[in-house]
Amino acid sequence: MSIAETSLPLEQAVGQAASLPLKIVRDATCTFCGCVCDDIDLTVEGDKITKAKNACVLGKSWFFNHHIEDRPEATIEGRPVSYDEAFDAAADILLSARYPVTYGLSDTTCEAQRVAVAITDWIRGTVDTTTSVCHGPSGMAFQSVGEVTCSLGEIKNRADFLIFWGGNPAESHPRHFTKYSLMPVGEFVPNGRKDRTAVLIDVRKTKSAKAVDYFLQIKPRSDFELAWALRALAKGLSVDPSIEEATGIPLKTLEEVMEGMKQAQFGAILFGMGLTMTRGKHINSEAVLALARDMNRHTRWVAKPMRGHGNVTGADNVVSWTTGYPFGVNLNRGYPRFNPGEWTTSDLLGRGEADAALIIASDPMSNFNQPARDHLRRIKSIVLDPKLSETAKVATVAFTTSVYGINTAGTVYRMDDVPIPLRPAFDSPFKSDFEVLKAIETRIRQHQLAGRERC
Amino acid sequence: MPTEFILIPGRTSRHGTSLNEGKYSDTYQSEINTLLMNPRDMARLELVEGDCVRMWNRVGEVVVSVKSGKDELPPGLLFITYGDISSRLMGAETHGSGMPDSKGLDVLVEKLVEKVS
Numbered sequence: 001m002s003i004a005e006t007s008l009p010l011e012q013a014v015g016q017a018a019s020l021p022l023k024i025v026r027d028a029t030c031t032f033c034g035c036v037c038d039d040i041d042l043t044v045e046g047d048k049i050t051k052a053k054n055a056c057v058l059g060k061s062w063f064f065n066h067h068i069e070d071r072p073e074a075t076i077e078g079r080p081v082s083y084d085e086a087f088d089a090a091a092d093i094l095l096s097a098r099y100p101v102t103y104g105l106s107d108t109t110c111e112a113q114r115v116a117v118a119i120t121d122w123i124r125g126t127v128d129t130t131t132s133v134c135h136g137p138s139g140m141a142f143q144s145v146g147e148v149t150c151s152l153g154e155i156k157n158r159a160d161f162l163i164f165w166g167g168n169p170a171e172s173h174p175r176h177f178t179k180y181s182l183m184p185v186g187e188f189v190p191n192g193r194k195d196r197t198a199v200l201i202d203v204r205k206t207k208s209a210k211a212v213d214y215f216l217q218i219k220p221r222s223d224f225e226l227a228w229a230l231r232a233l234a235k236g237l238s239v240d241p242s243i244e245e246a247t248g249i250p251l252k253t254l255e256e257v258m259e260g261m262k263q264a265q266f267g268a269i270l271f272g273m274g275l276t277m278t279r280g281k282h283i284n285s286e287a288v289l290a291l292a293r294d295m296n297r298h299t300r301w302v303a304k305p306m307r308g309h310g311n312v313t314g315a316d317n318v319v320s321w322t323t324g325y326p327f328g329v330n331l332n333r334g335y336p337r338f339n340p341g342e343w344t345t346s347d348l349l350g351r352g353e354a355d356a357a358l359i360i361a362s363d364p365m366s367n368f369n370q371p372a373r374d375h376l377r378r379i380k381s382i383v384l385d386p387k388l389s390e391t392a393k394v395a396t397v398a399f400t401t402s403v404y405g406i407n408t409a410g411t412v413y414r415m416d417d418v419p420i421p422l423r424p425a426f427d428s429p430f431k432s433d434f435e436v437l438k439a440i441e442t443r444i445r446q447h448q449l450a451g452r453e454r455c
Numbered sequence: 456m457p458t459e460f461i462l463i464p465g466r467t468s469r470h471g472t473s474l475n476e477g478k479y480s481d482t483y484q485s486e487i488n489t490l491l492m493n494p495r496d497m498a499r500l501e502l503v504e505g506d507c508v509r510m511w512n513r514v515g516e517v518v519v520s521v522k523s524g525k526d527e528l529p530p531g532l533l534f535i536t537y538g539d540i541s542s543r544l545m546g547a548e549t550h551g552s553g554m555p556d557s558k559g560l561d562v563l564v565e566k567l568v569e570k571v572s
Contacts, residue, residue: 032471061472132553140552171468203463203559204534205527220461220532221559273465277557281550308466328553344553351547366478366539369555370515371547387477390539 020046028423030055031107031310031405032062034415035173035180044425049406056174063425066386066403073430075398083399083431083439090358090382090397091443097356097380099332100125103345104362105319106134106312108384109410109422112433113311113318116360119441122448124332126354129315130362131327132344134273135305137282138289139316139326140340144282145290150268150302152416157186158300161264163199165288166223167272167306168206176306177211181270188265197260201226202274214257219248224280226254227287233258234294262298269303276305307415310405314413349375357381360433361401365390382440384433399436402428410434457563458500462510462533464541464558478538487538491524496531500566507567512560515543518567533562 025042030052042063043051052063074086081089094100102120105113106129120127131139155162162181169176177183182198189195198212201223209215218226226247229239233254244250261267269292275284285305292303307313316326323329325338328345341347345364348354349372356379365373366389376394383395392398402408407428411419431439473483490508492500502508502521510517510533517540528534535541537557544562545555 032475057468058471058475061475065475065477128553133555133557136553168465172466172471174468203529203532204465207468217529220463274558276554278559279556281552281554340553341549341551344549346547346553346555347549350549350555363478367537367542369545369547370543373542389478 023425025423025425028052028425029405029412029420030059030062031412031422032058033173033310034307034313035175036310036412036414036420037175037179038420042425047426047428049425058174063406066406068428068430069387069400071388071400073400075395077396078393083436086397086399087436087439087443090440091447093356093380093382093396094119094123094125094358094440095444095447097123097125099348099354100356100358101345101348101354102127102358102360103364104130104360104384105315106130106309107361107404108311108433109404109408109412110311110314110318110419111410112360112404112437113315114322115434115437115441116358117319117322119358119437119444121331122441122444124334125358126328126330126332126343126345126348127319127323128329128343128345128348129312129319129327130309131312131316132340133346133367134308134312135276135285136327136340136344137276138271138285138305140282141285141289145286145293147289147304148292148296148302149304150416151418152180152414154266155268155302155304156180156184158188158266159186159268160189160195161197161199161261161267163201163261163267163269164208164212164306165201165269165271166274166276166278166284167270168202168204168208169270169272169306170207170211172272172308173306176270181268182211197264199257214253216249216253216257219246221279222247223275223278223284224287227284227291229254230258230261231287231291231294234261234291234298261295261301264299264301267292267295267299267301269301270306271303272306273308304416311412313415313417314411314419317413317417317419346372349373355379359391359395360384360437361386361404363389363391365394384436386430400430401436402430402432404433408432408434457565458496460496460510460531460533460562460564462535462541462544462560462562464535464537464560467536470536470538483538486536487540488519489536490519490521491528491534492521493528493530493532494523494525497521497523500564502566508564509567510544510562510564512544512562514546517543533564 072080295301323336
């Protein structure tokens with residue numbers, strides 16, 4: 001959808017210093033991180049964003065560094081081609097594959113995600129998202145112990161005790177502290193920061209440590225033990241003082257923290273990938289989710305993962321409401337099956353099983369383990385990305401796409417599962433992920449339906 | 456003599472801003488190629504900022520430059536910004552979770568005598 005087709009709160013004006021038309025986009029949405037701040041006022045000069053009021057350092061960098069690049073719209077084996085030629089080649093690859101995997105999807109719109117799932121269904125492939133190497137273990141933990149949850153608005157208005165665990169929001173989600181959790185004035189916390197107690201649990205004394213009241217610097221790989229010690233204290237059980245040797249945190253400190261947790265009116269544990277990426281993974285997340293559940297015997301507590309990519313939460317939602325499972329979904333038998341470790345992309349590639357890949361807005365050639373990278377280099381792949389990446393370089397068919405939220409409208413989900421519309425700033429000559437995927441899907445269906453008619 | 460450490464790959468503010476400039480920008484490449492180390496460990500290994508070390512485990516090997524982690528890191532713990540370099544030390548085993556061990560990696564480190572360009 002182009003800007004002209006949207007009913008957005010745009011104000012047109014004539015540029016003063018430059019001859020380029022000046023445009024203000026009010027309440028634009030930043031899609032750099034899972035905070036998905038939707039109160040950014042953008043000043044747009046031609047195809048450049050020159051001001052991003054309210055944006056954090058990461059948001060400013062996101063808005064200022066995405067302009068129209070001088071790149072071909074598509075390539076096949078590195079050779080510039082037309083969109084139509086690339087659509088045909090992409091459809092051929094996917095139709096010929098016996099075990100294709102669709103991967104990425106956390107930096108694109110829900111509308112594009114939905115088409116990607118549909119393509120995977122038509123070709124009986126596997127659909128997986130970057131969640132599997134992010135909070136996928138937390139997704140598994142939700143299924144095991146459930147999730148006591150809430151919106152970020154509730155945390156802003158109610159939370160008087162916050163635990164940040166295995167994350168560094170000061171650097172990864174800079175506005176989380178100021179807009180949603182630690183600092184803002186809320187209905188039941190009228191004095192903002194003064195009404196809140198904050199704890200950080202981490203192996204590193206990060207910049208976030210300066211913002212909290214208690215910093216618990218735990219030993220590496222001891223999150224599970226610490227969470228279970230707190231669970232025991234929550235249930236009134238005795239904990240052996242040797243917990244200090246295991247976790248680095250004295251029992252007395254844990255007892256003090258637990259007392260504060262019990263006294264709170266509304267507590268929230270906000271946990272990061274320090275839990276999910278470390279040995280234990282889903283059982284670390286399970287332990288923290290179970291702790292929040294246990295605390296509800298005393299007072300209101302919730303636990304929420306801190307999500308990284310701008311629409312990784314949307315990917316979880318879209319894949320869930322289309323297949324019933326959040327990631328790592330195999331559709332080969334015509335119905336969805338879920339099995340992390342089997343149908344997650346790192347495993348499929350690392351074991352050399354997938355024979356083709358459709359990768360949307362992700363760069364596994366830079367971020368995956370070496371065996372997975374080696375296999376991805378060997379198989380045919382189709383890559384959609386606004387910027388050149390190592391993954392795009394090895395792609396059989398590569399598409400340059402427009403940037404969601406800057407050039408493309410659509411819907412994304414904030415980390416608390418709240419859907420938010422995008423208000424793009426300027427048009428791009430490149431097609432959106434949605435348009436590219438829809439064209440590939442159309443060709444796949446034409447081919448499949450023609451084959452059915454011949455039968 | 457190689458020294459054992461635990462490596463924590465993770466994201467930083469500079470990683471986020473330079474990522475938007477592009478993964479081929481000097482800033483991004485410098486960010487993902489720099490290893491943070493406790494000052495006492497640096498002294499023990501006779502390292503000064505800018506020195507290069509070889510870091511490896513059973514999966515892979517990388518060469519990175521060293522910077523003081525000041526009081527952010529306790530002795531024995533290293534930090535590197537998540538990216539191509541850190542992922543070379545990541546194994547394919549996910550223990551049925553889909554997630555490879557990506558933080559808390561056991562690594563060995565030794566000082567490189569020769570500077571690497």
